Amino acid sequence: MNAAILSSAPITLPALPYERNALQPVISENTLNFHYGKHHKTYVDTLNKLVVGTQFVDMPLEKIVRATAADAEHVAIFHNAAQAWNHAFYWRSLKPKGGGEPPAVLKALMDSSFGSVAACKKELAKAAVEQFGSGWAWLVQDGEKLKVIKTDNANTPMTQRLNPLLTVDVWEHAYYLDYQNKRVDYVDAVLDKLLNWEFAVKNLG
Numbered sequence: 001m002n003a004a005i006l007s008s009a010p011i012t013l014p015a016l017p018y019e020r021n022a023l024q025p026v027i028s029e030n031t032l033n034f035h036y037g038k039h040h041k042t043y044v045d046t047l048n049k050l051v052v053g054t055q056f057v058d059m060p061l062e063k064i065v066r067a068t069a070a071d072a073e074h075v076a077i078f079h080n081a082a083q084a085w086n087h088a089f090y091w092r093s094l095k096p097k098g099g100g101e102p103p104a105v106l107k108a109l110m111d112s113s114f115g116s117v118a119a120c121k122k123e124l125a126k127a128a129v130e131q132f133g134s135g136w137a138w139l140v141q142d143g144e145k146l147k148v149i150k151t152d153n154a155n156t157p158m159t160q161r162l163n164p165l166l167t168v169d170v171w172e173h174a175y176y177l178d179y180q181n182k183r184v185d186y187v188d189a190v191l192d193k194l195l196n197w198e199f200a201v202k203n204l205g
């Protein structure tokens with residue numbers, strides 16, 4: 001692809017930080033082919049079409065999300081931009097052979113905010129399972145404290161003065177091919193085997 005073609009699409013689909021089969025058996029290559037290769041890609045492609053001729057055309061993705069979050073006129077741009085951002089964040093929230101014991105700095109924050117690592121994970125799992133319909137469960141930093149929140153559809157804590165540390169996608173497209181309606185099994189497996197605690201530590205403010 002030449003530079004001229006690239007420059008006409010300012011928001012790019014970021015490369016996955018691992019191979020498409022690297023999250024197996026928790027998340028199959030088939031799911032990543034659809035979820036990353038089609039759903040995430042479509043949000044990016046749609047966004048690039050929608051911003052043509054608008055004030056958002058030369059903005060970085062994060063700025064588009066913030067600029068359109070409370071803007072009734074640009075709901076479609078917000079939805080696609082926020083979903084593009086949330087997905088890029090989700091892929092980095094996971095890693096092959098993840099889960100396990102969090103690094104000391106994160107563990108200390110979990111202990112002071114939730115009582116224990118187990119209590120923090122329990123709250124994150126609860127948010128992920130109880131989010132009604134499509135959405136996201138998040139571990140966020142709010143000043144000195146960690147919190148668990150859930151957002152619906154494309155909504156994202158980065159527009160709510162909260163610092164996101166990790167997310168779990170609970171749209172059906174994230175798990176339906178592998179788990180059908182059993183969201184709880186997907187959530188438990190992701191929390192125990194794929195969460196990238198080092199990414200959360202990198203995001204600490």
Ligand SMILES: [Fe+2]
Binds near residue numbers: 039087169173174
């Ligand atoms: Fe998704």
